[in-house]
Amino acid sequence: MAVIAHYIDDFWTLQCRLMRFIYVPAPHIAVVISEVLVECLMDWNIDRKLSTLTLDNCSTNDAMIERILDKISPRSFILSGKFFHMRCCAHILNLIVKDGLSIISNAIEKVRESVHYWTTTPKREKKFMKTRGQLNIPYDKKLVIDCKTRWNSTFLMFDVAILYKDVFGRLVQCKPQYKSLPSEYDWEMAKEICHRLELFYGVTKLFSASSKMRLGMEIPSMLEDNDVDDENA
Structure with missing residues (x-):
C-alpha cells in the first residue's frame, strides 16, 4: 500500500x-x-x-x-x-469508461486484432511503415497495442490506428494471412469511441496533475468544448 x-x-x-x-x-x-x-x-x-x-x-x-x-x-x-x-475521481472515471467499453467490445476487437498482427514482429512493423511511406501518409507514429485492463491505452491505440486506415486496407491486398481488416462500420465506431475517450483521457490527465490547482476551472471548460464539438458533428 x-x-x-x-x-x-x-x-x-x-x-x-x-x-x-x-x-x-x-x-x-x-x-x-x-x-x-x-x-x-x-x-x-x-x-x-x-x-x-x-x-x-x-x-x-x-x-x-x-x-x-x-x-x-x-x-x-x-x-x-x-x-x-x-x-478518487480518476478511479470512478475508470469504472465508468470500463463499463461502457464492455458493451462495445466487439467493435474494439477488430482494430485490436489488426494492430496486434502488424506489431507482432519487427518484419511486419517494417512492412507496415514501408506501406505507409508508399501511400504518402504524413504520420510517423508507431502502432501501439493496448492493454485490455487499461482503457487509456485503448484510446492511444485507436488514436494512432485511425491515422493508418488506408494502410491496413492496402496491406490486406498483399498479405493473404492478414484476415482481421476492420470493416467501414468498425472504423466509424473506432472514430466515435476515440472521440469519446479523448474527453475522459483529458480529464484523467487533469486529475493526475501534480502541480495544478485549477481543476474546478478547467474541467467545465473541457466539457463545454466537447458539447460544441457534438453540436458541430
Missing part, C-alpha cells in the same frame, strides 16, 4: 510526497488496512493535520474509514472531518 501526501506549500504550489510504501499482509480487509494506515499517520504526526483521505471506490475502503474515525476523533481533522472521505 502506498501512502501519498498532497499539500500546499508556502508558495501556494501543490506538492506531492510518497510518505510510505508498505507491505500489507493478507487478508486485505478493513481492519488490517485501517491499522496500518493509522500507524503511518501517527508516525508522521499528521493525524491532526488531515483534511481529506482519498481512496478508491470500494466497500472495503468505506468500512476502513469508519474504523479510522473510531480511532481518531473527527475533531482532529480540518473542518471537523466534513470532507474526510473523498472517493
